[in-house]
Amino acid sequence: MSSETLEIYAGKRVLLTGHTGFKGSWLALWLRELAAEVTGYALVPEYHNSHYDLLGLANDIDHRIGDIRDRGHLEDVIQETQPEFVFHLAAQALVRRSYGDPKTTFDTNVGGSVNLLEAVRGCDTVRALVYITSDKAYRNKEWLWGYRENDELGGHDPYSASKAAAELAFMAFQHSYFAQRANLGVASTRAGNVIGGGDWASDRIIPDCMRALRDGTPIRLRNPEATRPWQHVLDPLHGYLQLGATLWSDPNRYSGPWNFGPEIDKGLTVHQVAERAIEIWGNGMIVHERDEDAPFEHRLLQVNIDKAKLELGWRPKWSSERAIAETVDWYKRLAGGATAKETSKMQISAFMEE
Numbered sequence: 001m002s003s004e005t006l007e008i009y010a011g012k013r014v015l016l017t018g019h020t021g022f023k024g025s026w027l028a029l030w031l032r033e034l035a036a037e038v039t040g041y042a043l044v045p046e047y048h049n050s051h052y053d054l055l056g057l058a059n060d061i062d063h064r065i066g067d068i069r070d071r072g073h074l075e076d077v078i079q080e081t082q083p084e085f086v087f088h089l090a091a092q093a094l095v096r097r098s099y100g101d102p103k104t105t106f107d108t109n110v111g112g113s114v115n116l117l118e119a120v121r122g123c124d125t126v127r128a129l130v131y132i133t134s135d136k137a138y139r140n141k142e143w144l145w146g147y148r149e150n151d152e153l154g155g156h157d158p159y160s161a162s163k164a165a166a167e168l169a170f171m172a173f174q175h176s177y178f179a180q181r182a183n184l185g186v187a188s189t190r191a192g193n194v195i196g197g198g199d200w201a202s203d204r205i206i207p208d209c210m211r212a213l214r215d216g217t218p219i220r221l222r223n224p225e226a227t228r229p230w231q232h233v234l235d236p237l238h239g240y241l242q243l244g245a246t247l248w249s250d251p252n253r254y255s256g257p258w259n260f261g262p263e264i265d266k267g268l269t270v271h272q273v274a275e276r277a278i279e280i281w282g283n284g285m286i287v288h289e290r291d292e293d294a295p296f297e298h299r300l301l302q303v304n305i306d307k308a309k310l311e312l313g314w315r316p317k318w319s320s321e322r323a324i325a326e327t328v329d330w331y332k333r334l335a336g337g338a339t340a341k342e343t344s345k346m347q348i349s350a351f352m353e354e
């Protein structure tokens with residue numbers, strides 16, 4: 001699908017949950033670039049200098065602070081703003097935190113998501129719902145090959161289980177209510193770990209590297225041999241936007257689950273990524289620090305992206321190397337005095353032009 005198709009968003013009312021977070025702030029900016037009228041619904045940003053704050057999004061969108069666990073408030077905002085598109089990203093998104101606080105994780109990721117589904121059920125203007133879960137929603141069978149959309153769901157840790165449960169709730173609403181609305185398309189999306197500028201979450205490799213390089217301290221790696229699919233945040237967001245546009249034009253055909261991820265390869269190790277970051281930054285050092293309390297980690301789970309490629313014409317645009325380079329470049333530009341808004345906008349337009 002070409003960029004012209006994303007022109008559908010111009011002038012459309014879009015509700016985005018989780019706009020103060022990492023992925024949500026990028027999506028809000030992108031939607032504004034596409035001239036959508038965006039309402040964001042989320043908690044206050046958790047980090048000092050969040051991407052959301054740096055972009056000054058509060059001035060560019062209709063910014064609502066709200067808790068998705070508060071069903072009445074969420075419904076009021078949806079009734080008031082009458083969105084045509086809904087992107088649901090709000091979640092307790094950290095695996096490690098889910099071990100410490102499973103109750104909040106389930107309440108937010110399952111209970112909050114059910115509130116969102118209920119709010120969409122009660123709002124006739126919604127024509128497309130893109131509902132973000134995770135690749136961790138798949139039951140990890142330690143397979144080498146990629147998981148397909150019809151593979152079994154499940155999760156060992158509270159975060160993964162909450163995302164699998166959010167998928168089950170989605171399916172129940174799809175079959176029980178949404179399928180009967182001819183002009184409503186609903187899709188769930190399962191993407192993996194992403195990287196990009198403006199991520200400050202603790203316990204994620206890129207933010208950890210960037211903090212260390214900025215402060216001139218060593219990068220401390222607890223799990224240097226672990227491999228991850230390193231995808232730039234713009235790649236799955238591009239998939240979400242394409243999906244929203246196709247749901248609008250042909251709701252019946254495109255409703256259902258979708259994977260977005262990089263091409264399957266053996267992946268770069270955490271150590272290789274830190275080395276690459278140092279190379280681009282210009283200086284820095286790495287220290288290996290084993291964490292005896294590290295939570296159990298499965299073999300790398302990758303998703304099969306054939307469906308998105310064949311049916312949507314979507315494909316990942318930026319390789320792992322490129323994703324790392326663009327990400328480190330983002331932080332480097334800011335350290336050199338550039339604004340987040342100009343840097344993020346520039347990366348979005350470079351991405352779209354390729």
Ligand SMILES: NC(=O)c1ccc[n+]([C@@H]2O[C@H](COP(=O)([O-])OP(=O)(O)OC[C@H]3O[C@@H](n4cnc5c(N)ncnc54)[C@H](O)[C@@H]3O)[C@@H](O)[C@H]2O)c1
Binds near residue numbers: 020041044112133
């Ligand atoms: N970042 C990744 O690598 C990754 C990978 C797979 C899936 N995801 C999923 O993508 C989505 C966005 O992830 P992210 O990395 O931007 O997360 P993030 O932690 O940066 O942002 C989470 C957002 O959700 C909001 N939120 C949390 N609890 C809320 C509540 N109770 N009520 C209202 N808003 C609430 C926060 O305010 C924030 O805006 C999440 O659903 C996450 O599970 C992320």
